[in-house]
Amino acid sequence: MWFDKTSEEVLKELDTNPNEGLSSEEAKKRLEKYGENKLSSKSKKTIFQIFFSQLKDPMIFILIAAAIISAFMGEISDSIIILVVIFINGIVGTIQEFRSEKAMEALKELSTPKAVVKRDGDLKEIPSEEVVPGDIVILDAGRYTPADLRLIESANLKIEESALTGESVPSSKDASISFHDENIPLGDQKNMAFASTLATYGRGVGIVASTGMDTEIGKIARMLDESESELTPLQKKLAELSKILGIVAIAICALIFIISVIQKRDLFEMFLTAISLAVAAIPEGLPAIVSIVLAIGVQRMIKENAIIRKLPAVETLGAVNIICSDKTGTLTQNKMTVTKFYTYDSLKPINDLDLSNGSYKLLLDNIMLCNDATYNENSKTGDPTEIALLEVGVKFNILKNELEASSVRVNEVPFDSDRKLMSTMNKYDKNYIVYTKGAIDSLLKITNKINIDGHIQDLTEDIKTKIMKASNDMSDDALRVLGSAYKELDSSDIPVGDIEKDLIFIGLVGMIDPPRLEVKDSIATCKQSGIRTIMITGDHKNTAFAIAKELGIAENYDETISGTDLDKLSQDELNTKIDSLKVFARVSPEHKVNIVKAFKSKGNIVSMTGDGVNDAPSLKTADIGVAMGITGTDVAKGASDMILTDDNFSTIVSAIKEGRNIFNNIKKSIIFLLSCNLGEIIALFVAILLNWDTPLKPIHILWVNLITDTLPALSLGVDPGDENVMDNPPRNPKESLFAGGSSIYLILNGILIGVLTLIAFRYGEKVYGTGEHAQTMAFVVLSVSQLFHSFNMRHPKKSIFKIGIFSNKYLVGALIVGIFLQYIVITVPFLANLFNVFNLTIYDWTFVIGISLITIVLNEIAKIFMRMKSNKQQI
Template identity: 65%
Template sequence: MWFNKTTEDVLTLLNSNLDNGLSSEQVEDHKSKYGLNKFTTKKPKTKVQMFFAQLNDMMIYILLVAAILSAVVGETSDSIIILIVILINAIVGMIQEAKAEKALDALKELSTPKALVKRNGVIVEIPSEDVVPGDIVIIDAGRYIPCDIRLIESANLKIEESALTGESVPVDKDSGITLENEDISLGDQKNMVFMSTLATYGRGIGVAVATGMDTEIGKIAKMLDTDESEQTPLQKKLEQLGKYLGFAAIAISIIMFVVGILQNRDILDMFITSISLAVAAIPEGLPAIVTIVLAIGVQKMIKQNAIIRKLPAVETLGSVNVICSDKTGTLTQNKMTVTKFYCNNNLNDIENLNIDDPVEKLLIENLVLCNDATSSEDSKTGDPTEIALLDIGNKYNLTKLDTNNNHPRVGEIPFDSDRKLMSTINKYSNESFVLTKGAIDNLLNLCTKIYLNNEIKDLTTELKDSILKASYKMSDDALRVLGAAYKAVEDSTALTEDDVEKNLIFIGLVGMIDPPRLEVKDSIEICKTSGIKTIMITGDHKNTAFAIAKELNIATDLSQVISGAELDKMSDEELTNSIDTLRVFARVSPEHKVKIVKAIKSKDNIVSMTGDGVNDAPSLKAADIGVAMGITGTDVAKGAADMVLTDDNFSTIVSAIKEGRNIFNNIKKSVIFLISCNAGEIVSLFLAILLGWAAPLSATHILWVNLITDTFPALALGVDPGDKDIMNKHPRNSKDSLFKGSMFTLIFNGFLIGFLTLIAFVYGAKVYGGSDITLSNIPDKILIHAQTLAFTVLSSTQLAHSLNMRNESKSIFSIGVFSNKYLISSIILGLLLQFLVITIPPIATLFGVYKLTLNDWIFVLLISLVPIIINEILKIFKRSNEKKVRD
């Protein structure tokens, strides 16, 4: 630990020299020992790797087995169709993942920062990757820190560390401190500066103590490499479903084969029939449909300013019930802003400042003139605190350029971390004003008078108490407080440095904070209504974090806030037990963030983590879904995230959650529709063979229905218009089955479709073969006609059933029969294709079907309406029960 060693010890350990730096020979030696100052990263996935990753799925494995079995029994066309489905699924997934990576690459900055180092006694500028441990590094304002550095000299040095620690304001650094305590957080290591942070003020010299993967940021990169990705809730459900369907297909095939053998049927015929049943049990189009529906959701999200890096992330958002959010830049604007001021013995909001009042105007002029930053529409440079002061001047048309022209600076005493003050001397007509700003405690000790209601008065004890009371009130609200004072002098050249900051006249105070984003409060309220808990995780101090959390209604009491130091004293079990009562985690490290996310996940929560800094990256990856900011987010954070927000807007997350919930509901509709249809096929084949009948359907018929007739309505259900009230409901439990609340619908409609298919088969056999025909021994010509009717009824009843699936309790007439134009189009297309298959002779021969008569089509139409009529009646009872529950 370099922070608890003296500078002499550090230089000795690294064999370095402050005056001359490293020699060329030492640099080469250190390069070979420590390597280049850059991260070792994993090779990006190739297109081929992305393609094969899409095939690593239980449903795909089952489809491959089905394709092989189909080929074995001579159903080559079935095998080819299944393989095409698998191919389409893999290509769609691969294209989406590649697109997301390309979009993410476009957000990355390509510039490589430079570093100033002393080598061979000469200061040289080199690429940061060439810095080695032992290098003497020169730090000045505006320069990024190239590696981890132990400071040797510092002068008013301030470092912006928000990307690493989450701290919203620059941190004062002091090379003269030697920290003895070993349990000091990164944010409190005042004698160290870290790679990728930014010097905003002052200057410094230090010795490089860690480079590349050994830096604090490098350690975070290592954490990202070792943290394995987990399956999303939908992936888990579909894998589970695949296993069930696979076992069901095998069990049904074996049972049917045994039944057929016991009935003395031909072994080869029974083997082919058993394979048909296996095919019937598996919804071949399901993987492709889920992939396409998710891909459509991704396109919707892009329009809503979100880049989805992996398809399942869309659905995962829909099941989120805890959002862990970084504070700085995510919940807040990442921009210090003056919100309060104290003048004329009155504490007020900055919006109420009266620029025509001489005292209040002088307060703003003081803050603008006694300032080394710049702030315009085009650029902002300098310390964020000073930029915030200039922004207030801009708001009241007291720009730095104009104010400096009117009152030019003729002298100054720069800010000093010991004095905590800065003073400038500016011309005011025939005299000069000493303008001083800084910490209120130090400033008040230098004031003897007060500028109050346009009069200079003595600064009495009572007035001092009033000023301090206002200061404490602002501090209690986590505002950073700065005081302003002045005095008039006739001849500024006669002033000695010791005289400048004496006998000052107090003007007023300002309080500033990194304020919440305007839209965030409403978004958090929507989350509460939706059963989603928002938790703030930040590197800021406890009071600052609580003030923001309280304003956003995340936390109501200080007992809901815990610091990183307190976390260190808790075991994993203790944290898990108390995690439900905590809302704010302050002053935390990257390791803490991962620990917090894992503790929340241990309570069976689906966790989203949002952030923009390097320090957020490990927790972004550890969460069920990581959401990074696209504008302010670091490349490391974007690389670790599942989703990147291109507008850095917390409210976009709420839109994404809404979209995700609707997508899950639509996927659920598609899955239940497909499986209920497949159940109908199984029921019709199973009962027919059990009763000793001839097979009512061939394997080709089943495959056609599964891949064509069912697929288009299933896709249309996947893009069904979203439920307007979806955000008034709580998130689903991640442990709940995919079929929760829908099992009755699935089983009932499966049996209904199966029975109707058998009725059509019997009807065709009896009408065209006579009432005394034996169903176990039907002549080939009559069998083809009966199978054609069964095939057509199976197809048409499933198409009609798709309308029932739009809502389990609402009537299709109340939600609008034609409100999903894609579904209506798919039903029409399905009927048209079925008609063509039966009507066009070459295709009819391929499918083994017969051209139906007008009476046959009337029968098909009437029987196809049965599922709609029965389901509409059932929905009346469901609505009645729902009303009783609400009442």
Template identity: 60%
Template sequence: MIMWFSKSQQEALKELNVDPVAGLSGEEAKARLEKYGENKLKGKPKKSLISLFFSQLKDMLIYVLLGAVVITIAIGEYVDAVIILLVIILNAVIGVVQEYKAEKAIEALQKMTAPKSLVRRDGEIEEISSEQIVPGDIVIIDAGRYIPADLRLIQSVNLQIEESALTGESVPTSKDANDVHTDPKTPIGDKSNMAFMSTLATYGRGEGVVVGTAMETEIGKIAKILDEDNDEMTPLQRRLDELGRILGFIAIGICALIFAIALFQKRDLFEMFLTAISLAVAAIPEGLAAIVAIVLALGVTRMSKINAIVKKLPAVETLGSVNIICSDKTGTLTQNKMTVVKYYTLNNLKHVPAAGTGFEASKDEAELIKSFVLCSDATYENGQGTGDPTEIALVVLGDKYDLSKKDLNSRHKRLGENPFDSDRKLMSTLNAEEDGYRVHTKGALDNILKISANALVDGKVVPLTEEMKSSYLKAAEEMSDDALRVLGAAFKDTDRIIAPEEMEKDLTVIGFVGMIDPPRMEVKDSIKDAKQAGITPVMITGDHRNTAVAIAKELGIADSIDQSLTGAEIDELSDEEFSKKINDYRVFARVSPEHKVKIVKAYKSQGNIVSMTGDGVNDAPSLKYADIGVAMGITGTDVSKGASDMILTDDNFTTIVHAIEEGRNIYNNIKKSVIFLLSCNLGEVITVFASILFFWPVPLLPTQILWINLITDSLPAIALGIDPGDKDVMKKKPRNPKESFFAYGAGVRAVIGGVLIGILTLAAFYFGLTEYGYSLGSKNIPEEVLTYARTMSFVVLAGTQLFYSLSMRNSTKSILRIGLFSNMYLIGAIIVGFILQFGVISIPFLANAFSVHNLSLRDWGLVILFALVPLIVNEIIKMFMRGDKME
């Protein structure tokens, strides 16, 4: 790859075979357009709704359910097959709706390219579509125009380009066509002889030769990264996929075991086939996939109310695992506007109030502010500024001390100027005074001191001594150490209008200001909360190391400069070395988009779950590679929003912490739902398997099991999925992404619950048989006796599961401590569940379909008694686990 920044203008022009005076000929431009193609970014084809739909079906649990559909159709159970198919379709539709507009990053990048550009062709300057630009074109740059391609500058006059979307720097970069950078690792932000596609010229003018178009530009590299497939599974998806596989193998194993037992017991093989199907149905929680999708969708709705828009359902849960938040500095941790925070006149350092107007200034201070305001081209009215951010900050400073630019300009008309020059690093204006004229100069302090003969001290002009110079420089150095950008001011009175070259001689230095892009006020507390929750905040920026570390220290992200690393230093490390050392750093400065991706990958290689926040084009690749990409909704580019998983509508870092809290609670709720469903299904498996093993009649029919799995179980499972959040969730460390659903005793609780449900269902079946004088081992039991016994086991199975859901709300706290009625959705689900069970056994056509009949009041009393046992046992176990009295 050619390093154009290391070549002189002449070398670049020769390499591209173009005359800068005439530009390319029309014929040559046409030939190059055919060779290199149009100057627009390419993206992969959009996914159709059909392909999105089928991509939702790539899941082990779905494969198992599809297998169940095929088997149920084969044995003529068409109603069961339709119900299972509806569950599969519901799950897929929810996923499609959430992901339909997820991949917009490349489209947004295409929109960002400038529509029209000025080029020199056949010796004439003409305006053409940016898409028609080719390598070798001579592009004319002036303030306000977007750069249409990557350029090697061949001319520059006071040229400044706003590159924050690409580099993360909040201040426009000064460009110099004459610079040559020999270091091959020069960061993008330091390539002063280059201009990059989709950045904005804010000041001055220039010309450049096109060295890269379309996908060969810096922004094109970002597009390539975004275009790569990087659809990693989230921790939840991995857990569910793993669970699906386990349940699938269990179902196959159970069926095989049933047939082995049937052969050994010499039972009817077709009858055993039907029984095996009922067991397979019992082993698989058919509603699980749909319930998880519904819980996540409800979580997305809830999160939108706290200003976090989640684009992909699984991202909600992934948030709960996040233990690293990588944040862009400019506009995310900071306000993205330069602000004067200190000013200095000789031996007098003052802090500028953060907000408000009408502040008083001494005579020297007033003269300092007056010079800065008059020597600025920016405007600031009604909270909106135009022009260079540094100059806007100076005008805002004037407003705070009632020295408004509008008022000063009307009283001191500008009569001449010497514009800013990157060599002089100074700007001067000549303004009218009541009794003559005054030159106002601003710029680099050391340059100001070199051209000053006097100093303003206590309202008097006195000779500038070496001691005074040392005082100014020492104070300026202290500000620089605090990462403040220092800008000096001086003046000179004259009795005539003087030429620009005469302005910057024998000046009177007044003082200087220190400015910075300040941190957001609320971020410090958010970072404290994140640390308490075991989350490590990390700053990644294109800005300079000292500035970045100063902001990081103020916010509590880093303690010292030793915790920082630059992009150039990252390049010196191998991927392996970098990954090993990654946890030692909290600040990464002067980084490129490729560095950001490398940082995210390094953190992920250490087993971290990484969230990356950002708002610029330069953040898009790392947003995509992170486990959770978080874009800013207000200041964020369309590109960053397209590449992200979540968008903050208020651009508030605090919202990320709230979203993580919400994500943790959502995962916990999903876990409750999964464990609850598995307990219920284990109870069903134990019931059916025990009856086969001991040669008893089967207490439950496949249709009855399917009804309970899809209707009775599902309502409490969804209600558990929207359980009110645990208030202590942010006092715990992030969940290990490798952690199983069955960690921390959840597996034991599932087994205990399943065993209790299974035993009680068998007990109810046994009671039903003994009512008519039969036992579990009896032969030739009449059909009506079996129907009564199965009705008892069917209703007890549903009842035990409904009441057991109350105990699933918390693994250690009793139901009374967390509040019996604090989740009214669950209470409603239990009531509706019993109503549905009553309807199934009492409405004739439903009773016939499910082979059940009505129960007496006495039977219902027994059912409720049986149903309460798992809840009571589980609450007693919790009491012993806590070692305190039941509450």
């Protein structure tokens, strides 16, 4: 802790002379001791390491084993197809991961390239990497702070710290302050300047207290480096599914071996059959299909102004039920704006300011001429508060340079943090006017008159009471209040100390960083959808609550907590209390991480939005980190899962809606693939159990799983979304993929597909007698019935005719292409030999297409009864 020491104590502890600075020799020793003033990070993964990390999946292990066994048994084509699937899946994952994890690089880029320090008694400009603890650093407006400094001198110094603390206005600094409390929040440490923050006003001198990873921004970097990414709900479910399918495959192989011994079949033939069943149990294309569907979802998200950096984030969005939102720049516009003004007995919106009213015009002249900011069409420079005052004039088509054309500033008393006032003396034709603005409590001490509609009257205690009430009313609405006063002079020849005496009170202006216009509706939509919005900010408690109340986030002040109070709670205590809190004020980066962890401890899926450096650790800790694309720092973008290109809070709601629909589509694809694979298992297992010939070869099953099934599965992945999806509460991440009757639906359709395949096989054997002809008919029915079954998957209850057969053109295309490919495999001699199939007759094709259509017919009948049952329950 450096802020709780006096400047003398810091100079003594760091063994530095404030006038001479360090010697070059001493600086070199300290550089060797402390290291360069830059951020470190973990070594980056090579592209090959990233690729092989994609293969650490139980389903991939099973596929590799199947490929090796197939090759060993002479089934080279099967082995090649499996390996191609593994390679495609690895490439998709590698491309996504290679584009992510840029947070540490962005943090390094924030380092200031140059710093002005005292060395050997002279001022020198050196690379910021060479700054060491004990260096004396000079700060002035427009210069970045190279390291964490304990200020030893300051003159009207203001530093922009919003990226670090979340405060929307620059922080005033005072080197003379010393604290005796170790629990002072970062934003209140007025005697400190932190690395990578920008001086916007005044000047200062500081002694370097911390460099590199020991700075506040370095601590954030370490938190980013140490945090580990967690699996998303879908990833966890697919991992569990992979293990189950692996166990099922091994169990089937063992069972087939036992049956073959009992039936005294050829062991080699039965081993090939066992591999067929194992292949049937595993949906080989599932990992690749899920990755591709997510990638397609990413492209759809871009159209909604949301860039997804990590594929699994798409499905996680659909389960989000907590949005922890940074206030500044996310819920608000990150732009100070004057919203109200007050002249005696009249508090009004700024839009009601009438320039024909003399008091109103005088107030406007005051705030624009007692002002050091500049504003024109091309640029605006200066303190954000003063820029906001100039923008009031712009609102009424008055520019500062127009007012200055009729007056000349001849004297001034600059603002300082002790007086909390600023004054200018402006010369008009034959007289002079002093304009003063500042904190209302300071202003009332130097005013003894008031301008009431052009009449100058004594400033009585009753009038002061009314002025303070107006000021408090604006403060209660989270407005920052500035007072205005003036006096007229015949001559400019007065002592500087008399300029701010015997002033005439004009009025007050109230300003705020206003909420984004669309945010309130977005928060209401979230509430309707079962999603809670939580505000996290570096602003003070009263300001935070006022904004939260206006937006509909919080209703009671008890739902607000400050960073100081958070420090008094352990993580377990915060976890217990978290459900009753909606607004977190004056918080540090560590607080934000603890808040996210507390919400996650309750089983919530948490999204964290932010734009500053201070948001990066919590963005990474959250299930979904959302960074602002326009105002966001590179650090926040690098740590996020999603970036909003329009910085619009409502885009998050659109993204969640899209995420819900994408997850539903992925679930359709998974249920479809598993029901098809179950049909394959039933067809093979029943045939073996009844001591029939094998109806399908391993290559037939691989073809169906990787080609025929893949096209409709992908088409289901881009199914048009349900417009009413936001009427439902968020999905429970612990809920099984097979919840809501999906398991029964899967099993019944699996049985149906398996039975239809066996019917075609036995019919072929009975009519033609040859195993190859019968196997071909079973092969085609298995493939085509699955293609037709994909249309059943579009909605669990609605008829395909009500949804519209052609409303998903990709699915129609998948059906046509699938049947065409099946025809090619059977009719092209080279492929027919490879697949060991027979060229079917027109009658055969009519039979297999007709029997395959039964999947749609029976499902449509079942849906009629389901709708009837649902209607009765509603009645």
